[in-house]
Amino acid sequence: MLSKRTQTAISVLYDISSGNALQSVNFLLSKGEWKELFDKLEKGRLIRLLPNKESGSLSSYELCHPLTNISLLDILEAMDDPIRCNTPTSETFYVRHSQMAKKIGVLNQVARTFLAEIKVSDW
Structure with a gap:
């Protein structure tokens, strides 16, 4: 991310x-x-x-x-x-950045969820 x-x-x-x-x-x-x-x-x-x-x-x-x-x-x-945020947060990111990785992982997942709900047909 x-x-x-x-x-x-x-x-x-x-x-x-x-x-x-x-x-x-x-x-x-x-x-x-x-x-x-x-x-x-x-x-x-x-x-x-x-x-x-x-x-x-x-x-x-x-x-x-x-x-x-x-x-x-x-x-x-x-x-x-x-x-x-176009890829899920990797395991290595969690290992490398332990304390902040959880917050970043949540942010990444929320962004991915919202982006998935934006359909090209809605443009």
């Missing part, structure tokens, strides 16, 4: 909040992809560059708000990413 880019952004925000400067090693991004991700999170006012730091690494940023105040909607808007 969530793109790899959105999942990466979530991991980056979590890593910044926890002080983990390993640059979300689970996600292999090119230098340009990291720059784009940081730029979007900055424009979305989710992170800011620390004074006297060079952009491009997790240790150069801080969150603009406490992690508990940043919503999935905030991230989706900053990343300008769609939600893909």
Whole structure:
């Protein structure tokens, strides 16, 4: 349901909040992809560059708000990413994102149910 880019952004925000400067090693991004991700999170006012730091690494940023105040909607808007609800939520998603996966799974199923009720003939 969530793109790899959105999942990466979530991991980056979590890593910044926890002080983990390993640059979300689970996600292999090119230098340009990291720059784009940081730029979007900055424009979305989710992170800011620390004074006297060079952009491009997790240790150069801080969150603009406490992690508990940043919503999935905030991230989706900053990343300008769609939600893909045209497939059921996979088991691996539940394993990878345990706490939030239940809510995302419900959202996905509700969206799928509503979409199934919109018939082309009703257009």
